[in-house]
Amino acid sequence: MVAAGHTIHRHHCHHAWDNSLAPVLTVAPGETVTFDITDASSGQVTPASTAAVFSNYDSARVNPVTGPVFVDGAEPGDVLVVRLESYAPSGWGWTANIPGFGLLTDDFPEAALLHWHYKPDGSVPLLFGDVARIPLAPFTGTIGLAPKEAGAHSIIPPRRVGGNMDVRDLVAGSILHLPVEVAGALLSIGDTHAAQGDGEVCGTAIESPMQVTASIDLMKASPLAMPRLDRPQVPAPADPGSRVWITTGIGPDLHEAARSAVRGMIDLLARERGLAPLDAYMLCSVAGDLKISQIVDAPNWTVSFHMAQSIFN
Incomplete structure (x- = not known):
C-alpha cells in the first residue's frame, strides 16, 4: 500500500461540479491523497x-464528492492520471429502491431499504439474506474534474471529465x-460502493462510506475525448x-x-x-467486451469497452 501524503476529510465535500469552487488542497504531480468519503446520501x-x-x-x-484538489501545472488539454x-x-452499506429513480421506476414505485454489514477485509462475502453471497468489490462510483462551463452542474449525470460514471x-x-x-483540474472523489453490478439498474449499489487513497499525475498536452x-x-x-x-x-444516447x-x-x-x-x-x-456500466444517471449513460492486454502476450 502506498502511504498517503495528504488526507481530505469528508466534511470537505460538495454537491455540484463548479469550476469556481475553492480547492481544499493543492498537490504537485506525483503526490498521493487519501479521500475520506461519506455515503451517497450524505448521511441521510x-x-x-x-x-x-x-x-x-x-x-x-x-452523491457528495470530497475535494476539490488543485493539481499544479494542470491545464486544459492535459490529462490527469x-x-x-x-x-x-x-x-456498513445500504441498497435502496428510491421511488422515481432507477431503470424500472414504473414497475417498482414503493421504497425499499436493505442494510449490509460486512467484514472490511473481504474475508467473508456480503450476505443477501440466505439467498446469495456477494464478494466485496470496493470502487468509487464518482470521480471527476470540474467542467469548463461556468456555474454549478449536477453531480448525478457523468460527463466528458468523468463524474458519476459508476464504472x-x-x-x-x-x-x-x-x-x-x-486550470488545476479540480479533482473530487465520492460515491464509494462495496459492490455493484454493471448497469446499477435499481439506481443504487451497496452504498458504503470508505477511504480512497489515490496517487495523482499529469500528462501534458495529451488530448483525450472521454475518460x-x-x-x-x-x-x-499467466502474466x-x-x-x-x-x-x-x-x-444521452446509448447507441x-x-x-x-x-x-x-x-x-x-x-497507438499502443x-x-x-x-x-x-x-x-x-472478436476479443473485446462492450458493457453498460450505468443506465440510471439521467440524462447521461456510461458505456465501457474492455480489451484484455493478455491477448497480445
Whole structure:
C-alpha cells in the first residue's frame, strides 16, 4: 500500500461540479491523497434507517464528492492520471429502491431499504439474506474534474471529465485518465460502493462510506475525448502484470455512447499496438467486451469497452 501524503476529510465535500469552487488542497504531480468519503446520501441514511427515510429525502444532497484538489501545472488539454492505490471500506452499506429513480421506476414505485454489514477485509462475502453471497468489490462510483462551463452542474449525470460514471472497474490498482478542462483540474472523489453490478439498474449499489487513497499525475498536452482506464485483469492470466484497457462513452444516447467507447478503443489499439484502424475494429469485434456500466444517471449513460492486454502476450 502506498502511504498517503495528504488526507481530505469528508466534511470537505460538495454537491455540484463548479469550476469556481475553492480547492481544499493543492498537490504537485506525483503526490498521493487519501479521500475520506461519506455515503451517497450524505448521511441521510444511517444504520438505523428504515425505508421511511425516503419520504423526506433531500435529493439535493445526493452523491457528495470530497475535494476539490488543485493539481499544479494542470491545464486544459492535459490529462490527469489517477491511480487508485487502495480502499478502506467501513463495514456498513445500504441498497435502496428510491421511488422515481432507477431503470424500472414504473414497475417498482414503493421504497425499499436493505442494510449490509460486512467484514472490511473481504474475508467473508456480503450476505443477501440466505439467498446469495456477494464478494466485496470496493470502487468509487464518482470521480471527476470540474467542467469548463461556468456555474454549478449536477453531480448525478457523468460527463466528458468523468463524474458519476459508476464504472465498477475503478478498483484498487486501476489507473484512470481524465481530460482536463480547467486550470488545476479540480479533482473530487465520492460515491464509494462495496459492490455493484454493471448497469446499477435499481439506481443504487451497496452504498458504503470508505477511504480512497489515490496517487495523482499529469500528462501534458495529451488530448483525450472521454475518460479511459486500465485495471488489473481478473482472474489473473499467466502474466501477473497483464491488465485490461477500458475506454468509455458517455452521453444521452446509448447507441452513440457505445460508438464513442469503441472508437476510443480503436484509437488506443492504433497507438499502443500499431494496428490499422480497420484491423483494430475487427479485433474489437472478436476479443473485446462492450458493457453498460450505468443506465440510471439521467440524462447521461456510461458505456465501457474492455480489451484484455493478455491477448497480445
